[in-house]
Amino acid sequence: MSDPATLTLLATATAVIGTGVSSYSQSQAQKQQGAYEASIYETNARLAEIQAKDAIRRGELASTEKKKQTKQLIGSQRARLAAQGQELGLRESDALLIQEETAEFGALDALEIRNNAWREAWGYRVQASDYLSRAKFARLTAKQKARNTLLTGGLQAAGQIASGAATYGALNPSSGSGYVTGVRSDGTKIRVTYP
Secondary structure, rough: OOOOOHHHHHHHHHHHHHHHHHHHHHHHHHHHHHHHHHHHHHHHHHHHHHHHHHHHHHHHHEEEEEHHHHHHHHHHHHHHHHHOOOOOOOOOHHHHHHHHHHHHHHHHHOOOOOOHHHHHHHHHHHHHHHHHHHHHHHHHHHHHHHHHHHHHHHHHHHHHHHHHHHHHHHHHHHHHHOOEEEEEOOEEEEEEEEO
């Protein structure tokens, strides 16, 4: 068991197993990292959607409040105009024009409040969509990195096997004559000829 050829086989097997385990562990870590990043982006997307719904709700409340304020203002105007002795129901009277103008401006303000809320919500929804795209990209990137790590590890293991076989053949001439080529773990090509 202490002959150099057997030791070479053991060393090669150990190196190949180590490379395989290391590559697999690293690929799993890359997948987990991608899943973690994706979950953060997905959480951010859910929060952005909550913010969008909140913006719409706040806009609806503010719009409703503005409509109430406008009605109160019109009521105050009517009371003041009536106190001044003006006819409130006459067509084309100043009193009626003032009330109509107040109602129009109030309705425009309420609509603007609502539109601004929808614009704010749209911004949050665009942000949520961006987060979901980033989550998908994080998962895809992690998969690709894991696949590349496994492929690289497999190629390194193949190189270690070839190098070990060449060394074994050189140390164990009874295995026949010929030559073996291979690649060492550092990337250098080798060719070993044996009798």
